[in-house]
Amino acid sequence: MDTAPAPDSELRVTAPHRELLDQVLDKWSLSVLNELCERPRRFNELRRAIPAVTQKSLTATLRRLERNGIIERELLSSRPVAVEYRITPLGKTLRRPVDVLLDWATDHMPEIERARRTFDTE
Amino acid sequence: MDTAPAPDSELRVTAPHRELLDQVLDKWSLSVLNELCERPRRFNELRRAIPAVTQKSLTATLRRLERNGIIERELLSSRPVAVEYRITPLGKTLRRPVDVLLDWATDHMPEIERARRTFDTE
DNA sequence: CAGTATCCGCGACGATACTG
DNA sequence: CAGTATCGTCGCGGATACTG
Numbered sequence: 139m140d141t142a143p144a145p146d147s148e149l150r151v152t153a154p155h156r157e158l159l160d161q162v163l164d165k166w167s168l169s170v171l172n173e174l175c176e177r178p179r180r181f182n183e184l185r186r187a188i189p190a191v192t193q194k195s196l197t198a199t200l201r202r203l204e205r206n207g208i209i210e211r212e213l214l215s216s217r218p219v220a221v222e223y224r225i226t227p228l229g230k231t232l233r234r235p236v237d238v239l240l241d242w243a244t245d246h247m248p249e250i251e252r253a254r255r256t257f258d259t260e
Numbered sequence: 261m262d263t264a265p266a267p268d269s270e271l272r273v274t275a276p277h278r279e280l281l282d283q284v285l286d287k288w289s290l291s292v293l294n295e296l297c298e299r300p301r302r303f304n305e306l307r308r309a310i311p312a313v314t315q316k317s318l319t320a321t322l323r324r325l326e327r328n329g330i331i332e333r334e335l336l337s338s339r340p341v342a343v344e345y346r347i348t349p350l351g352k353t354l355r356r357p358v359d360v361l362l363d364w365a366t367d368h369m370p371e372i373e374r375a376r377r378t379f380d381t382e
Numbered sequence: 383c384a385g386t387a388t389c390c391g392c393g394a395c396g397a398t399a400c401t402g
Numbered sequence: 403c404a405g406t407a408t409c410g411t412c413g414c415g416g417a418t419a420c421t422g
Contacts, residue, residue: 151290155365158372163285165395168273181404192396197405207375218403219402228371235357235364242357243277249350250280253329287415303384314416319385340383341422 161206166191166199168236171225174209175233178224208232283328288313288321290358293347296331297355300346330354 161167169188173179179187184196191199200223203209208229214220283289291310295301301309307318322345325331330351336342 151294151362154369155362156287156290158365158369159285159361163281165278168278172273193405194397194407195395198395205376205379206372207379216403219405221404228368228375231368232364235361238360239281239357240273240277242354243280246350246353247276247280250328253350254327257327257329315385316387316417317415320415338383341385343384 158206161202162208162232163236164199164202166195167203168240170196170199170203170223171208171229171232171236174223174225174229178222181221181223184223203229280328283324284330284354285358286321286324288317289325290362292318292321292325292345293330293351293354293358296345296347296351300344303343303345306345325351 166188169191170184173184173187181196181200184200185191185193188196200209200211204211204223207226210224210226212222212224214222288310291313292306295306295309303318303322306322307313307315310318313321322331322333326333326345329348332346332348334344334346336344
């Protein structure tokens with residue numbers, strides 16, 4: 139090899155990585171994941187659980203997560219039509235990284251807010 | 261307590277969490293972090309290291325990370341003007357969560373690509 | 383060298399209305 | 403109930419030009 143890379147541990151931020159993170163960590167995905175990690179939900183259950191999301195955005199989020207194999211959609215053949223969304227085994231593996239990230243955010247939020255105030259007032 | 265929450269481990273996706281993740285995991289932040297984790301860099305060093313980024317976006321990314329206390333900007337009083345960016349202790353704590361996330365992405369990329377192909381062809 | 387200023391396109395997202 | 407369709411807004415990010 140010529141360019142002698144990787145000093146300690148590489149971050150490897152490739153285009154596919156970025157695209158994947160954009161799909162999986164987008165605005166509503168974490169909230170949806172949160173709900174579906176507890177138990178399967180129907181569409182309107184999710185709407186009620188995440189009041190700020192619109193139909194359109196929720197549908198888009200669900201499709202995106204389904205396409206990436208994170209969640210599953212099952213059409214229950216009942217009277218008016220019912221759909222159940224549940225997390226897949228692959229989706230469950232995403233939980234740990236997300237938890238680590240949210241723990242980081244929670245732990246360092248005070249420090250970050252201090253940094254912001256300092257930055258904003260000088 | 262009344263609403264008996266948290267079945268296993270809660271995800272806690274609050275608005276501040278989302279805002280923070282948006283600031284810290286945005287399009288170019290991971291690449292910048294990657295570079296600055298190795299060693300401090302000057303502005304144009306970063307541009308060369310991340311060829312796809314524009315001046316404007318790089319500047320914006322650096323400001324945002326600086327505001328959140330993730331990186332530091334030092335103005336070196338040399339002849340033409342030199343600026344050095346380096347990661348802060350707080351910034352270093354972000355490394356682990358990001359690594360976990362990227363490892364997840366790397367590990368599951370094949371499975372995810374399979375899921376996408378399946379979804380797209382049916 | 384390290385930015386700032388300006389213009390602009392494009393995709394994300396919301397609001398609203400309609401449907402099998 | 404679980405969507406689709408349409409319209410409109412807004413802001414990110416790119417392209418380009420200029421500056422201390």
